[in-house]
Amino acid sequence: MVVQGEGLVKRYRDVVAVDNVDLAIEDHEILGLLGPNGAGKTTAINGIIGLTAFDSGEVSLFGRKMKRIGTDVKRRIGVVPQDIAVFEDLSAAENVAYFGRLYGLSGTRLSEGVDYALGFTGLSERRDQRPKSFSGGMKRRLNIACAVVHRPDLVIMDEPTVGIDPQSRNHILESVRALNRDGATIIYTSHYMEEVEAVCSRVVIMDHGRVIASGTQSDLKALVEDEEVVDIELERMTPDVVAAVSAVSGVSDCVPDGAHLRITAERGGVRLGRIIEKASEAGAEVLSAHVERPTLEGVFLSLTGRSLRD
Ligand SMILES: Nc1ncnc2c1ncn2[C@@H]1O[C@H](COP(=O)(O)OP(=O)(O)O)[C@@H](O)[C@H]1O
Numbered sequence: 001m002v003v004q005g006e007g008l009v010k011r012y013r014d015v016v017a018v019d020n021v022d023l024a025i026e027d028h029e030i031l032g033l034l035g036p037n038g039a040g041k042t043t044a045i046n047g048i049i050g051l052t053a054f055d056s057g058e059v060s061l062f063g064r065k066m067k068r069i070g071t072d073v074k075r076r077i078g079v080v081p082q083d084i085a086v087f088e089d090l091s092a093a094e095n096v097a098y099f100g101r102l103y104g105l106s107g108t109r110l111s112e113g114v115d116y117a118l119g120f121t122g123l124s125e126r127r128d129q130r131p132k133s134f135s136g137g138m139k140r141r142l143n144i145a146c147a148v149v150h151r152p153d154l155v156i157m158d159e160p161t162v163g164i165d166p167q168s169r170n171h172i173l174e175s176v177r178a179l180n181r182d183g184a185t186i187i188y189t190s191h192y193m194e195e196v197e198a199v200c201s202r203v204v205i206m207d208h209g210r211v212i213a214s215g216t217q218s219d220l221k222a223l224v225e226d227e228e229v230v231d232i233e234l235e236r237m238t239p240d241v242v243a244a245v246s247a248v249s250g251v252s253d254c255v256p257d258g259a260h261l262r263i264t265a266e267r268g269g270v271r272l273g274r275i276i277e278k279a280s281e282a283g284a285e286v287l288s289a290h291v292e293r294p295t296l297e298g299v300f301l302s303l304t305g306r307s308l309r310d
């Protein structure tokens, strides 16, 4: 086990940000920590790396129980924080070197580390430029370079793709896979289920400070296997239409989202024709309908009754 947390609790006044969480991350895993904003992901991460103290619970890192995290352990961890932290007035290479020194590198190991980290994040050609001139996505990649300069065994990325262009996003997802292939264990925090689906071998879903589900993607999808989600696009959506569709037998949930209705129904138990008929009787016109395969979004919806995107 690279990380093991048991009974982790963190309170901020009356908010229980992390509420009795157990976490176990095995060597070479890419663990996705998935949950909506405010679920407690960052608080859990910050506690694990010793940035904040849990009110109770125990953390082991690399098989050793930690009260305080020593320098030797810190040097095996690379953290990409949720908020970009780079020095605007230093060049890309100087930024990475600064972090390399913090992690104890010097001399050839430092310069090799800087080359590796910049190459790895696709920033070699911009090594002498300052991040002032960088796009948000490039700054993110620099932030990642700073976190991997010392080739850590455990890399923790906290929402590394928020607010960036699709090209940088793909670059980051690819770099997560590459780091993992090179032997690193990864914790990847996100509220985008597509990203977690794309890169993570195992997933922990958090909501309101609690772990509400965990397992491999297929374990989690099996939780909703007996359901199917039908997405219909409507003209003239009204509360009457939502009520009429909700009342169709076999429909367990019906959530309007713009011109779409997301309908959760018993697998094979509901005929699409029946739904369309009821929607039309209530005054709507069905423009299109899609039956979706189980997704992590569906798992979250089914467990909480809410969409992850909220
Ligand atoms: N320093 C803090 N002081 C007070 N409340 C906080 C602090 N940090 C986080 N919280 C609260 O704890 C909860 C979890 O936050 P956070 O861990 O940032 O969630 P996530 O990273 O999943 O979006 C939220 O309700 C948030 O408002």
Ligand SMILES: [Mg+2]
Pocket: 041, 042, 043, 082, 158, 159
């Ligand atoms: Mg967060």
